[in-house]
Amino acid sequence: MVFWPADLAEREQGASIIPLLIASQDKFISLLHVADSSPTCWKDVLAKTREFPANLFLKHLVVLADVGGEQLKWFSTELLTVFPGKRMDFAWNGKVHRYRFGALPGGRWDNKSLRIDGAGLLSGVPLSAAMEDICMLILFGGAATNPGVPAVILDRCTIGQLLGKKDELDTFVRQRYIWVSRITGGATQNTMGYLAQNCVKERLQQLLPEWDFSKKTIPGISQNAGRTDISFDLIAESPRGVFCAIEVSFQVTTNSTIERKAGQAQARQRLLHRFGHRIAYVVDGAGNFERRSALATICQYGDCTVTFSEPEIRALASFLRGLE
DSSP: OOSOOHHHHHHHHHHOHHHHHHHHHHHHHHHHHHOOSSTTHHHHHHHTOTTSOHHHHHHHHHHHTTOOHHHHHHHHHHHHHHSGGGEEEEEETTEEEEEEOSSOSOSOOOTTTTTOSTTGGGSOOOOOHHHHHHHHHHHHGGGBOSTTOOHHHHHHOOGGGGTTOHHHHHHHHHHHHHHHHHHHHHHHHHHHHHHHHHHHHHHHHHHOTTSBOOOSSOTTOEETTTTEEOOOSEEEEOTTOOEEEEEEEEOOSSSOSHHHHHHHHHHHHHHHHHTTOEEEEEEESHHHHTOHHHHHHHHHHOSEEEOSSHHHHHHHHHHHHTTO
16 A cells, blocks of 8 residues: 555555455466366375465365355364264265365364465465365365265365366356455455554554543534434544544545545534544545545545554654644
8 A cells, every 4th residue: 555554564465365366366277277187186286386375275265165264163063973984975077086084173173273364375384184174175075975965065165076177167266256356345445444443543552552542432423413423433532531533544446435534524523623622534545545636625624634654643643642
């Protein structure tokens, strides 16, 4: 981002999983194309591919199969009841094969422990027994011949049936990521918006340790004839009870909240000033700076407007000290 400090940029990278997967999908597809001689050939190919760590491979599979954190936790505790004796028999390429789970029973599987969360994917890790179990389940669980296999496995864990079918596999992966990108775009931006707010809050708490940043509303500041308290992204309260609302606007796409914040700016400043309070803005992202009219309105009706850079956050802290 344009002015983000290093720690926030690192957190943003951890939240941006989908762009990482999109960027590596060609290598992922190529790996699967090569791994079509046996159900476990993918392990040999993965071991010889330095630029494609096991946790990234696993992340591709769980996203493509729409296997979320709750399913992973369920797998870790219930697979032994689905596959007694730790054996999964499955049909592939005209034959029945058998896989023995190597990590069961084990600890709880989740995105963090498997290193497939945003932070974990920043560092590649080798294939573990748990990773191998989940990969085999996602690849071939849908073709399992064991009795009583639940629908969540039969319906979602079918990617292995596309091995050796180059065109079908390529189409499936690319279309799937178009769908995933659409449904996760809003969530990803919300996540990064919260990261931005938390980063500003943490930095101001360090600079103003005596101030309170725990509130989301200010006493007496309401709308709808006093029926609804107005919520702000952050609220700084001084030891003497002086309040300053802080609105944090992160955006890099054309769908931005900055237009809404600009539309509210004049009325909110007038209301806060009536009660002796102030309002400040922290803005960043190319999408914001392209909206010159909205940004000019925010600067006009904000008592202090800064970016995410370290010097400007310090300037915001100095502004807040001056309210005492």
